[in-house]
Amino acid sequence: MTQAIDPEWEFVTDGVMGGESQGQMTQEQVRGHAATRLTGRVSLENNGGFLQMAFDFNAGGGPVDASAWSGIELILCGNGETYDLRLRTTDLDRPWQSFRSDFTAPAQWTTLRLPFAALTPHRTDAQFDACALRRLGLVAVGRAFAVDLAVREVAFFA
Numbered sequence: 001m002t003q004a005i006d007p008e009w010e011f012v013t014d015g016v017m018g019g020e021s022q023g024q025m026t027q028e029q030v031r032g033h034a035a036t037r038l039t040g041r042v043s044l045e046n047n048g049g050f051l052q053m054a055f056d057f058n059a060g061g062g063p064v065d066a067s068a069w070s071g072i073e074l075i076l077c078g079n080g081e082t083y084d085l086r087l088r089t090t091d092l093d094r095p096w097q098s099f100r101s102d103f104t105a106p107a108q109w110t111t112l113r114l115p116f117a118a119l120t121p122h123r124t125d126a127q128f129d130a131c132a133l134r135r136l137g138l139v140a141v142g143r144a145f146a147v148d149l150a151v152r153e154v155a156f157f158a
Contacts, residue, residue: 002073002155004091007055007136009036019048023140023147031077031109035150042140042147051147054086054137069156071115073149074138078105079148084139085114086122088133097124098137105149113157 011025023040030037038053057064070150072085083105086098099119103112136154141146 001158005057005154005156007154008059009053009055009146010139011038012052012054013045014048014050018046019043019050020045021048021051023051025053030150030152033109033152035152037150038138038140038147039126039145039149040140040147042143042145044144049143050141052137052139052140052141053149053151054135057133058137062135063132063134065131066133066156068158069116069130070158071113071117071156072136073153073155073157074103074112074114074151075109075153076105076112076151077107077109078150079146080107081105081140081145081147081149083149085143086129086137086139087119087133088127088135088137089126089129090134091122091126091129091132094123096122097120097126099128120132123141125141139158
């Protein structure tokens with residue numbers, strides 16, 4: 001059982017910190033399906049290191065109660081590189097804090113299920129609280145590489 005999420009994706013780069021990664025986020029047909037696609041190149045120059053597509057679960061940034069669900073389901077494809085899923089809750093107040101899981105984006109359309117129970121807290125002592133879910137990001141991060149990640153669907157799964 002799933003519940004579809006209709007994200008309003010935003011594009012974010014390390015340029016907010018002076019980094020030099022270059023990319024874009026587009027809406028396009030990818031391998032026969034409408035998708036949101038993140039492409040570009042992550043650069044480590046000038047303290048850089050990421051490209052991201054992200055959305056708030058509520059337009060105003062308020063929390064969503066996802067406690068009835070087991071995790072996030074993504075239908076995606078890419079270039080065989082490893083990316084991060086990052087979730088933020090209302091318990092996190094610093095931009096570098098998140099709950100994370102990495103994944104590989106294969107060349108063919110694939111359904112990935114990333115359970116809340118497998119998330120790793122990053123730079124926080126807080127425990128993941130599915131009742132306080134605020135933001136989701138898919139991030140190309142941490143090393144210089146070519147980015148190509150397309151997402152067809154996002155959902156909660158039971």
